Amino acid sequence: NAGVTQTPKFRVLKTGQSMTLLCAQDMNHEYMYWYRQDPGMGLRLIHYSVGEGTTAKGEVPDGYNVSRLKKQNFLLGLESAAPSQTSVYFCASSMRETQYFGPGTRLLVL
Amino acid sequence: AQSVAQPEDQVNVAEGNPLTVKCTYSVSGNPYLFWYVQYPNRGLQFLLKYITGDNLVKGSYGFEAEFNKSQTSFHLKKPSALVSDSALYFCAVASGNNRLAFGKGNQVVVIP
Numbered sequence: 001n002a003g004v005t006q007t008p009k010f011r012v013l014k015t016g017q018s019m020t021l022l023c024a025q026d027m028n029h030e031y032m033y034w035y036r037q038d039p040g041m042g043l044r045l046i047h048y049s050v051g052e053g054t055t056a057k058g059e060v061p062d063g064y065n066v067s068r069l070k071k072q073n074f075l076l077g078l079e080s081a082a083p084s085q086t087s088v089y090f091c092a093s094s095m096r097e098t099q100y101f102g103p104g105t106r107l108l109v110l
Numbered sequence: 111a112q113s114v115a116q117p118e119d120q121v122n123v124a125e126g127n128p129l130t131v132k133c134t135y136s137v138s139g140n141p142y143l144f145w146y147v148q149y150p151n152r153g154l155q156f157l158l159k160y161i162t163g164d165n166l167v168k169g170s171y172g173f174e175a176e177f178n179k180s181q182t183s184f185h186l187k188k189p190s191a192l193v194s195d196s197a198l199y200f201c202a203v204a205s206g207n208n209r210l211a212f213g214k215g216n217q218v219v220v221i222p
Contacts, residue, residue, distance in 0.1 A: 004153075031208045040119075042200065042214040043154075050207055058209070090153055097142050097161070097204050101153035 002026055004102035006091050012108045013081045021076040021105050023091030031094045032074040033058075034066060036087040037104075043090065049074055081109045112137045112205040114184075116213035124221050129191040131216045133184045133201030142204035143184040145175055148215075149197045157199075160184060171195070191220045 007022045023032065030051050035043040045058030049068040063085060065077045074093075078085060086109045092099040114135045123129050135141050142161050146154040158169025165177045175186045186199060196219050202210040 033209070040214060043212040045209060048207070048209060056207070092154075094208050097208055097210075098144070098156055098159060099208075099210055100156065101146075103153045104151075 004091055004093055004100055006089075006102040006105050008105060009103070010106045010108075012110065013078075014110055015082060017081050018077070018079050019081065019107075020078075021089055021091075021107075023074045023076070023093075023102060024072055025074075025091075025093040025100075026072065027093060027095070027100065028071070029093035029095050029100075030071075031099075032068065033092045033094075033099065034064070034074065034076045035090045035092065036060065037090060038087050046076065046089075081107075083109050085109050112141070112203045112211050114143075114201045114203045114211060114213040116199075116201055116216050118216055119214075120217040120219060122219045122221060123191045125193055126190050129186075129188040129195065129218065129220070131186040131199045131201075131218060133186065133213060135182050135184060135201075135203050137203060141184075143175075143177065144202040144204075144210060145169065145173070145184075145186050146200045146202065146212075147171075147197050148200065154200060157186070191218075193220045193222050196220045 004025045033048040034046040047066040052071040089105045091102045144159045145157040160177045168174045199216045201213040205211045
């Protein structure tokens with residue numbers, strides 16, 4: 001089992017560019033989450049999904065969109081990247097309360 | 111809203127000494143509480159959780175946590191710290207729809 005994987009590991013964008021972060025899990029989990037981690041601020045929930053075909057807003061959803069077309073995948077999109085979106089992005093999945101995390105994507109927006 | 115607080119930014123401890131990382135919570139109803147650890151340039155790893163039952167919860171890597179309802183605390187402990195325990199530790203509380211609300215994290219530095 002690979003668990004939770006994230007693609008890419010690192011990316012540099014220019015302001016205004018778009019990109020998609022991919023999260024995949026092979027544990028047949030219903031729930032999936034996207035977080036961002038910034039120094040001194042812990043993890044903040046961007047969007048989450050309670051099952052295939054569903055998405056919901058978290059704590060900091062502005063500037064991001066998500067899609068869950070397949071149960072095993074959860075995509076996070078940035079339509080027009082801004083320097084404030086420079087962060088480390090983590091995906092997680094769960095069947096119940098305990099979440100399992102991917103290794104993260106480090107994004108730098110110039 | 112459910113929340114947790116980790117009052118210390120950094121905890122320094124000598125190798126071999128007991129390690130305590132503090133967490134207090136604020137919830138309506140019964141809390142589901144978690145501890146995660148993050149090593150440099152890695153994702154978060156689950157350490158342990160309290161759902162119900164015994165107030166002392168044992169987890170991975172020799173860690174344990176004590177749930178104290180009267181003090182609304184869930185402190186993480188290890189009897190004898192190792193240099194390899196140096197990492198970022200997060201306390202979290204379940205907040206509906208299997209979401210978690212995380213604290214800001216505690217950097218633990220174990221000094222050889």
